[in-house]
Amino acid sequence: MPTLLRLAVRNLLQHKRRTLLLGAAIATVTMLLILLLSLLSGMRATMLRTATTLMTGHVNVAGFYKITSGSAAPLVTKYPVLLDMVKKQTPGLKQVTTRVRGFGKLISDESSIQSVLSGILIAEEPAFREVVELNSGKIDDLAGPHTLLVFEQQAKRLGVKVGDNVTLSAATFRGVNNTVDLRVVAIAKDLGFLSSFNVFVHPDSIRELYELDKNATGVIQIQLKNADEAENVATFLRKTIGDAGYRIMDAKPEPFFMKFEPVKREDWTGQKIDITTWQGEASYMRDTLNAVQNLTIAVVAVLVIIIIVGVMNTLWMAIRERTKEIGTLRAIGMGKGYVLAMFVTEMAVLSFSATGTGALLAVAVALAINAAHLAVSDSFALILMSPTLQLAPNFGIASLSLLAIAVATTLGALFPAWRATKLQPVTAMHSSN
16 A cells, blocks of 8 residues: 555656646646535525524424404413423423514504514513624613514614614404504614514513513523534423423424414414424524525536546546556556556545645635625525525535545446556557557
């Protein structure tokens, strides 16, 4: 093996131009692959972080309460008992919060908008401050009664600024129209699609609007140490809470507001618990990520095919140029297996060196992009749920990419190297090439 390595390095140095061109191509493909995977990973991390801050936990214990069979209210009644159970029995638990949910019309002096209402106790959700960036106002003021946080586009449509009053109107779950006056205490920067319809208020404002008591909430949101365990935890909680005597709704990967009409048509009354994951509550995000992932796979496949074809063509040329060398080596006793190993080792040295260089360049470019806080277009920000582009390179992505490209290019060298072993020593030594 040391002899093969020395021969490989010597041959690569002897043909510097070809080595540099092929190495640059392999390094570029590696860099592009890592950047694409880092982009996908960054999108997932950004979208997950934003979605689990604005509208969902990793796992959600919510439900519907039906006064009559034809009604549906997104409520969990007598929730403190259920909250205590969740805190004690959820595996991998990081944090638990509760939010009151609802729908209503925000009415200003100039306009009105329909909004999804989230009642948030700002003191209990430190992550909210890290994700939501304010244009004006103070986020701590949301801790007071009858307060409201809206986003930029919502404020423009309503024609309001911090300190202005708006009226929140909705029909109670008993069918009676009710209103609550709110004061705008903060205007936040837009965070894509989710910020176009979500507004945040103090939970008591929603309870007052819907005439609810203190023991009613909309959802218990569970943050896990590992978001990838969400489905397993949801399955565990469905069984655990069901065994405790609660009626559990069938699992459907949909946002809660899409379940109103189906629940209204079901013939039952009272409380049912609906346990969902972030993938279901933000299902459009999952579809977006799948589309980007499929596109990435297609691009990577094309790049790998191109580079393998390039490796094979380059090696064919190298074999033609070194026909006499191969004949001489065979004539002095080098076996066919050794000739094959020599060419494969040469390509392996080049591949791993080039992919290592490409991986380092990719990480450097990704870190530079993150440091630059590059702004994205409004249409892309709508999907990404962030005004800036963030890549998430990591050791796992870089290692897998490096290994995949290096192995693929080395394997691409097998066929031409095998053909080289078929050359007859006498014929090869008298070749004019």
